[in-house]
Amino acid sequence: MEIIHVSAECYPVAKAGGLGDVVGALPKYQVKAGHIAKVVMPMYRTKFLYENDWTVDFKGQANLGNWFFDYTVIKESSNKLGYDLYLIDINGLLDRQKIYGYDDDAERFTAFQIAFVNWMIHWEHQPDVIHCHDYHTGLIPFMMQYCYDYNGLKRIPSVITIHNAQYQGWMGWEKSRYIPRWDLWKRGMLDWNDNINPLASGIKCASKVTTVSWSYMDELRISSNGLEKLFEFERGKCVGILNGIDNEVWNPATDKYLEHHFSVKNVATGKKKNKAVLCERFGLDADKPLFVFIGRLVGEKAADILPYAIRLAIEQTQGQASFLVLGSGETAVEWEFQQMTEPYKGVFNVVIGYDETLSHLMYAGADFLLMPSRVEPCGLNQMYSMRYGTVPIVRSTGGLQDTVVDMGDPDGFGIRFNHATPEDVNYSIGRAVSVYQDSTHMEWMRKRMMQIDHSWESTVDEYTNVYKSLK
Template identity: 45%
Template sequence: MKIVHLSAECYPVAKVGGLADVVGALPKYQIDEGVSASVIMPKYANDWIEDHQFKTIYEDHAPLGDWQYNYSIQREEDDTLGFPLYMVDIPTRFNRPGIYAEPQSGTPYQDEIERFTAFQVAALDWLSSFSDSKKPDVIHCHDHHVGLIPFMLTKCDRYRGMRDIPTVLTVHNGEYHGVHPHEKKYLLPRYDHKDIGLLDWDGKLNCLAAGLKTCWEITTVSPSYMDELSRESHGLESLFKAEQEKSRGIINGIDTDVWDPKTDPMIDYPYTRTKMAEGKRKNKKKLCDRFGLDPQYPTISYIGRLAYEKGADLLPDLFRRFLESTQSVNFIVLGTGDRNLHHQFEAMSSRFVGYFDAALDYNEPLAHKIYAGSDFMMMPSRVEPCGLNQMYSMRYGTVPIVRTVGGLRDTVVDLGAEDGYGITFFDFSLQAAADAIQRAIDLYEDGKEMTKIRKKVMNLDFSWNASAKEYIKLYTELTAKK
């Protein structure tokens, strides 16, 4: 079975969020299960891509509305990711350092629909050039950036020869739809005008909606999030309800080769489950030294985008409640996003020296160090389709503090429940989150219980193995319908 994944992101090639982690791991685990899997993505102008060698294997031109553009397909020569990586090189659209926006200013690129439509058309043109025996058995699309592929495969004359190839559309984040003006529909290759409604939602081109309507199967990255999308998905609730018979939630896994405290080259002191206490102690001291904190106090961290859906706006008041109290506790923030939050955290770093600090950027090595050196990981999300940080944390013996939403509900069981191992809260409120942090501090002060919970979370299995098998089962079901 031949599976092709299409995505705007893939770790470590280009990453903004969890989408990249999934696309960078799932194909590798699918190969381990005996299927052929590869990734097609745009070729950006970033450091990772410039540091690796690519071989051009195909060149052609393709239409974008009334225009024609040249493109090439390039394969990463050494397959360093554990699977074939193919990049669509469209210099006029993707030879930029950012994925969706200018890295320095954060200003989104204004030609998003032209960029990603050109990428999708070029990828499908290349796949359509294959002989029937070499064409993929399933095309797996990830998020709205490639949401037009199911429509083009089923409705555009240009791809008539691939209409029987099943498509899977995974919604990693239903907050983003890829909405554009109505007239942008004519960028696509020719299709029957009677099908134009499939591209439409609320009078505009909606790439995610188009994909949901026309793909063979919809998946999301956790069962709970699948249910939540039919109640809150920024206007697509009725569509998710209408398509529920072809929908299912499959919880994400993590790449346990990358996220392993025993072999992780990014942490200062590797450790195992049996030597967890010593490893955590050494890494915590190193981490606290870096941020000017006292390692004897409980250390609670936040890693992620400083964005509304992540609940990051709750953090300043939440942390200040404890920093202004008589309790001794450390807080660390790593992330970038909302500029107002940047300013607040910078002010807090100056005010609460020795108890709070923030690194306001994207720093993958530092993230690993924080997972290894922290006692707790805070995730107060308003929306969390799956969440990976809680799984990374537990892999390193760091206890998650999470709001029970989406995939966080599916992966973290509260300490108060039978076989529980995490700290959860339900309401998105300052009081509920503060109560959860107080529980964490109380747990930390009970050294014996804290050690027990750390060992417990490190023994949980969040690898991709089970999820990869679930996807392969889905692919098999779909190919049987051809």
């Protein structure tokens, strides 16, 4: 099959979160399974763009309302990612370093989607499926079905995968003029609560809707930032498919970011060496259990409760545990963490920002990973940590409860709690400190989780079945 993935992110080209990891890995494993997979995304001005060779694949013209624009499609020449990568450039909109966060994001991503379907209509053949990812591509199924200029794309099935339903791309109806000539009788396919809602439109218009875990699919009918009734109504075409991780990138035995490699056979000594490097760098005691948080410092991740939870844990354990945080996000949370470095010197440290190399070292050297998320559609961090023998401490939500079995259950290897509160986090840290003191049990948990297969191979088969059901 020929599958075209359309996304705002793709690792290592441009990544802000799990969306980038998924779109960077899924097509690679689809190609390995014998399919033709391609990725199309905006041409941000990133390091990847300037360090690789490109060929111009297509030049075209389209319009965003009354603004007519030229666009260029370029293709990465070497196929170094394992699949064909295409970037769409629109001067004045997509020629920026950051992925998100601009006042004109609605215009940027709408124009990107218009350029994509405009390019597709010029293809000499048609792919088997268009696979859209999140709201940034949610208008594509509508435009394929109901824009007069793109009637030739009507017969191509489309799938939209929801990585995070909290972000929906709302636009006022005055921006309906952006969308190329469309059937006005189909207004309802764009509308949700008197706004144009690209994510809702994608759910209504796509042939199939997938989410990135089984539990998240169920949760969306209860809590989806206003789309609960829509998910209930469309439940017949919705499927939960658990994300995988790229076992070639995330492999402690070969990880290019690690100085000290290890596997299941020597996990204790391997982690000890990486922990020593990590603790020396950040002024922490390598003999104490090390807890880390890696991710965005935002409400969804419950990062706002962590400063108090960590202070509480340090005081209750009398400094018998160490904590290291890597992330960025809400200014207030960043500031609160920074204020903790001096009074808790020796047991706490923080790095504001994102560092890919450091994140790999933290997974390899830490004993426990904290993930108190309020919302976690799938979560990849807990899978990375398990691959590196780091015990995940997670809230029971979304993909976290699908992938982590509490150590109190038969064959359990992780720690789960129910509420995103400092008290629940602190209690879980106490459980972790207790199990850390039992080296035999700790090593068993590490080896157990490292042998769980979260690779993309089985996930690829599930997506293939979805695609085949659309024929």
